[in-house]
Amino acid sequence: MKFGFRWIRRLVRSRSSPIPIDRAELWEKRLSFAYFFCAWNLMAYMGYAYYNAEKLGIKYDSEETLAEKMVRRSGMHNVTIYKVNNLSYVGKRNVEAEELESKHLERLEKLNKSSE
Known part of the structure; x- marks a missing residue:
């Protein structure tokens, strides 16, 4: 075996x-x-x-990618996210957890305002 x-x-x-x-x-x-x-x-x-x-009240946030969500939740600093589409390199960008957190809070505020 x-x-x-x-x-x-x-x-x-x-x-x-x-x-x-x-x-x-x-x-x-x-x-x-x-x-x-x-x-x-x-x-x-x-x-x-x-x-x-x-x-059921579950909202799928299509504006935030999984990589961004992981960076935001873990609180990492100076992270480079590489974007790949069908095994071809598309690009990269540097992000900070604080930047993603502020964008996430803005999206949540918009969702709360639109649901009220």
């Missing part, structure tokens, strides 16, 4: 016994159905949450 996990296989094989093929196929079908059921419900829940986000 790859990655040196041979000890796991030896441990499982030493502590378990073989089962008949028909029983293994039955459990494979059951587990695959359970996996499908859980995955389908998770996907449906995520779609429902996205569709009803506005009703």
Whole structure:
């Protein structure tokens, strides 16, 4: 086996016994159905949450990128953000956490004023 996990296989094989093929196929079908059921419900829940986000009071801020949000929340200083689009270099810019925090507070004030 790859990655040196041979000890796991030896441990499982030493502590378990073989089962008949028909029983293994039955459990494979059951587990695959359970996996499908859980995955389908998770996907449906995520779609429902996205569709009803506005009703639940969740606001997606499209003006702030994920990198900017991470810099703002961590409070880093003198950070360079590199922008890449489809594996091609677009540009870079230096940002400060205080600058992003002030922009974020301005956006929140605008949102609060528009919702009132």
